Amino acid sequence: MRAAGEWPGGGTGPPFSALPEENVEDLYDNAPCGYLSTSLDGTIAKINATLLRWLGYERDALVGRRSFSDLLTVGGRIYYETHFAPLLQMQGELGGVALELKTADGTRLPVLLTSAVKTGADGRPHSIRTMVFDAHDRRAYEQELLRAREEAELERDRVQRLARTLQQTLLPPALPEVPGMEVAAYYHPASLDQVGGDFYDLFPLSGNTWGFFLGDVSGKGENAAVVTSLIRYTLRGAAVYDPDPASVLAHLNTVLYQAHQGEYPRFCTVIYGNLRLDGAGAVMTVAGGGHTPALVLRADGTSSLLHLRGGQLVGALEEARFVVDEIRLEPGDAILLYTDGLTEARTGADRWYSEEDLRDDLSGLVPATAAVVIDAVNRLLESLGDGVEDDTALLAMSVPSQDGAGT
């Protein structure tokens, strides 16, 4: 602590004594900011040389002749009269207000104003003193910030477009037409700039048989996207080689397990199935690799979950077990495959939307065509809103009812 009266340099007087003598009048006139005094009605009473120089006016042109608001732009004048003046009157002082002044040659001077009401000996206000700071630098800085922000937004848009494009390459552009069936799919990204790890596909095998799958890769972002690509091509390739659903998943398991040995483990849950048209309906042979159970909607409005319990997730274990079941769809029946973005949506602090909730919410849906089912789930997703934290992929297949309602 420095003792009172002791100043830097060892002197005992105030530091001003070290400066050349200051002329107060010169300090006022040539200060690095503008000074302006006006009467209460705004008429300019006194103005310093700095401000005159900035504005390009002679002293006589302003003092006693013009009011402060004459120096403002039209917008500035409105702001001054509706905000600045009333606030100043109420508070007695006001600082840091950004306005533009008009100079003699018509150019604009961005400034920051600080004003105080000066009261006389009788305690009544008799004038307003205003300090004017040149805000060119600040304006330039603000414009620079604005430009940087616009650039950042453009860049973000670009990245989001790229992510969407990549995501679209990971999903089939459009489902093929399957004669005698209706199919529909939907992909709901949880966020625009994340490439998700949900995938699905439907493709012809031989004769009247089709392969389909839907699944979910662990993790997110570009690493998940790489695995998603690998999975899609492996599944399609494996199905051509040996279309038995359990063999297709075993093949995928081997590929994934070997591809990521020793690294960060990558695995997926997936349902793979073959669809064979059979008479008026269709027969599906479905293998489950640890995925959420498919939902089966019958023509009479009843619904049930197709549990493939014991089927293990794919890619995590050297030898994984898959569970296979067969299901027949009659006219008016539908099946829905979905990822757990839907069934892991939060519906409360410690509550999640479950497969059973989905089954109950979709029962009574008649006719349950593929498009109607996807629509119904979309409405559910909307109602869950922010609770949906993960991507959601949907694939629905239905056999049209024969009473003509589906045509």
Place this chain on the structure above:
Amino acid sequence: MSDDAFSMSLRPVAAGVVLGLKGDVDTHTAPGVLAGIRGLVLREGELLVLDVSGMRFCDSSGISAFIAARNHAAAARADVVLVGVPRQTLRVLGMIGLDALFTFRPNLDDALSARDANSAGGA
């Protein structure tokens, strides 16, 4: 960052080692957990106890950690016990067909005393 909410502890016990995970096991913290698990030296017949009773949040990264623990222990012919797995995580493990791979215990005492009983019975 979730790192603040996460901590990992390692404690040797007679039967083997207890790896404790507290807080959020997610994309940010999982690589550290995986590295921690792979660095463990386990001998045949030893026990790796993964104590997650202090775990608040577990996504698929947490499941990765369980699988890594299981695979690491299996390679050394050691056993894995999961302690204090939250209900929601148990549900997910059941869904993905991995519940049969693990032994679950409600708390650490149970995990270690059950082991002692087994060892005593086996001796």
